[in-house]
Amino acid sequence: MIINSALSSTDGCSYGIPTTGLLHSEHSSADRTTVFVVGEYFASASQPTAKSNIDYLQSPIQQIQSLLNEWLASFGSQTRLQCEDSALVVAPASKICPEFFEGYEPFFKTIFLYQAALGAPEIEDSTPPSEAQMNAAFLGLANLMAAFVPAPAPMLLEDGTIGGYWRRGRCYASIDFEVDGEHTWVETDGEEFKSGTWKLPGQQIPLPLIQQLLTLAS
Amino acid sequence: MAIGIEWVSPLDEAQLAALQKVYDETSQIKEFLPQHSPVQVFTIQHAAQFGPSVGGPQPQPQVVLPPQFVSQAAGFDLRRMEPSGTTSWVTSIRPEFLSCNCSVYDRWKNVSLKALSILRPFVNAALSAGAQISAIGLQYQDAFRLLDGVSPEVSKELFRQDCAWLPGHVFDEPSFWHCHQGWFSKGPDGRRLLNNVTTDISNINDICFARIGGQHRIFSTSFDTTTTLKINASDIDRILECLHDENKKVINGMLSDGALEAIGCSVGGA
Numbered sequence: 019m020i021i022n023s024a025l026s027s028t029d030g031c032s033y034g035i036p037t038t039g040l041l042h043s044e045h046s047s048a049d050r051t052t053v054f055v056v057g058e059y060f061a062s063a064s065q066p067t068a069k070s071n072i073d074y075l076q077s078p079i080q081q082i083q084s085l086l087n088e089w090l091a092s093f094g095s096q097t098r099l100q101c102e103d104s105a106l107v108v109a110p111a112s113k114i115c116p117e118f119f120e121g122y123e124p125f126f127k128t129i130f131l132y133q134a135a136l137g138a139p140e141i142e143d144s145t146p147p148s149e150a151q152m153n154a155a156f157l158g159l160a161n162l163m164a165a166f167v168p169a170p171a172p173m174l175l176e177d178g179t180i181g182g183y184w185r186r187g188r189c190y191a192s193i194d195f196e197v198d199g200e201h202t203w204v205e206t207d208g209e210e211f212k213s214g215t216w217k218l219p220g221q222q223i224p225l226p227l228i229q230q231l232l233t234l235a236s
Numbered sequence: 237m238a239i240g241i242e243w244v245s246p247l248d249e250a251q252l253a254a255l256q257k258v259y260d261e262t263s264q265i266k267e268f269l270p271q272h273s274p275v276q277v278f279t280i281q282h283a284a285q286f287g288p289s290v291g292g293p294q295p296q297p298q299v300v301l302p303p304q305f306v307s308q309a310a311g312f313d314l315r316r317m318e319p320s321g322t323t324s325w326v327t328s329i330r331p332e333f334l335s336c337n338c339s340v341y342d343r344w345k346n347v348s349l350k351a352l353s354i355l356r357p358f359v360n361a362a363l364s365a366g367a368q369i370s371a372i373g374l375q376y377q378d379a380f381r382l383l384d385g386v387s388p389e390v391s392k393e394l395f396r397q398d399c400a401w402l403p404g405h406v407f408d409e410p411s412f413w414h415c416h417q418g419w420f421s422k423g424p425d426g427r428r429l430l431n432n433v434t435t436d437i438s439n440i441n442d443i444c445f446a447r448i449g450g451q452h453r454i455f456s457t458s459f460d461t462t463t464t465l466k467i468n469a470s471d472i473d474r475i476l477e478c479l480h481d482e483n484k485k486v487i488n489g490m491l492s493d494g495a496l497e498a499i500g501c502s503v504g505g506a
Contacts, residue, residue: 067418
């Protein structure tokens with residue numbers, strides 16, 4: 019899986035996003051105006067449709083999933099024809115596979131269980147995660163998903179800090195989601211250790227960390 | 237089952253703070269929903285894009301970076317978690333809506349009473365703080381585990397073959413199928429009512445499920461959308477009964493007698 023890569027003439031838009039659709043490398047960039055002609059439909063701005071625009075049960079992961087899929091679809095929506103009262107939209111059919119997002123669900127559930135367990139009155143000397151600590155973790159997880167790396171395992175620290183780790187054999191990486199947004203990370207291949215911080219929002223995921231995570235996922 | 241109250245305009249910070257105060261000062265709600273979690277709304281920032289612009293020059297390959305999420309506070313969730321680790325009730329206070337979701341549904345009469353006892357103090361506080369209701373909705377998710385997998389026989393056992401809610405050919409399909417439909421109907425006082433029903437037979441983690449998702453929403457407008465019909469707190473009970481009847485009509489019309497019995501629903505009953 020390659021992230022942050024420039025699109026080569028043969029890459030099209032297949033750059034490692036775990037898609038389920040048709041965005042694959044058989045199309046060349048020279049064909050880009052037609053690459054995404056995989057579905058056409060008329061959408062009139064003035065005609066209301068019997069379609070709901072709200073889901074009372076939408077989880078944070080579903081919200082992130084929708085935004086990332088919309089981001090992916092926006093590439094295709096740049097190719098459109100405007101008519102008098104409607105738009106012919108040429109949109110890609112690809113979506114990021116749902117299993118990728120489902121991999122993150124246990125992490126979110128663990129945070130809620132952790133908060134519920136430590137918040138119970140009979141538990142003494144424990145520090146449940148604060149609102150700021152939970153917010154830091156949620157934003158960190160959202161940006162890990164946006165970097166298309168697999169879900170970490172949850173790592174819950176005594177002071178309420180929420181972190182995550184990945185391990186395979188001698189390879190290991192971890193990250194602590196800090197309330198100031200300076201998320202501390204460490205990674206090793208079993209021989210060499212690297213560490214640093216990932217500032218969110220603002221910075222792309224650090225290169226050594228993403229390289230190690232992709233190695234762990236491969 | 238979830239009940240939702242939607243607002244004409246997203247609640248501002250002061251209105252959300254008023255709803256937080258309701259939670260802080262209402263011991264019955266705090267005891268029933270002891271877990272308070274902040275909610276953030278995510279947006280994508282500075283997403284690099286590529287591709288041709290309309291009428292623009294020949295497109296050039298550009299670097300595509302993964303998007304970045306930023307977030308901002310967007311209300312809070314209140315949960316009741318069971319010792320088994322499952323969440324039985326969630327109330328969501330969001331700028332766009334207020335909802336109460338129950339995953340331990342037994343009878344409409346019991347669950348709707350409980351949900352309304354939770355929602356009503358928040359609704360009253362929001363209305364007092366200047367909010368206006370744009371819609372009231374009811375959302376259901378029913379799931380049946382299909383031990384014998386998917387087949388035309390299973391579809392015919394679970395659903396009424398002659399029902400108006402499913403196309404006839406799905407009963408002959410040998411594998412998974414999906415049906416999504418939406419239509420407007422008339423609600424109380426001639427209000428506009430949107431119904432969406434999704435019926436799906438699919439495989440989830442190697443288990444075959446039949447799922448029916450129903451959402452019914454009444455808007456603060458006349459059926460032809462030309463006139464605003466304000467929704468007041470006193471209208472909520474009557475509107476919810478109507479939404480429940482809409483859902484009951486679909487479920488009773490779609491599921492076979494055996495399936496209705498399996499979910500404790502007598503034909504024509506609640």
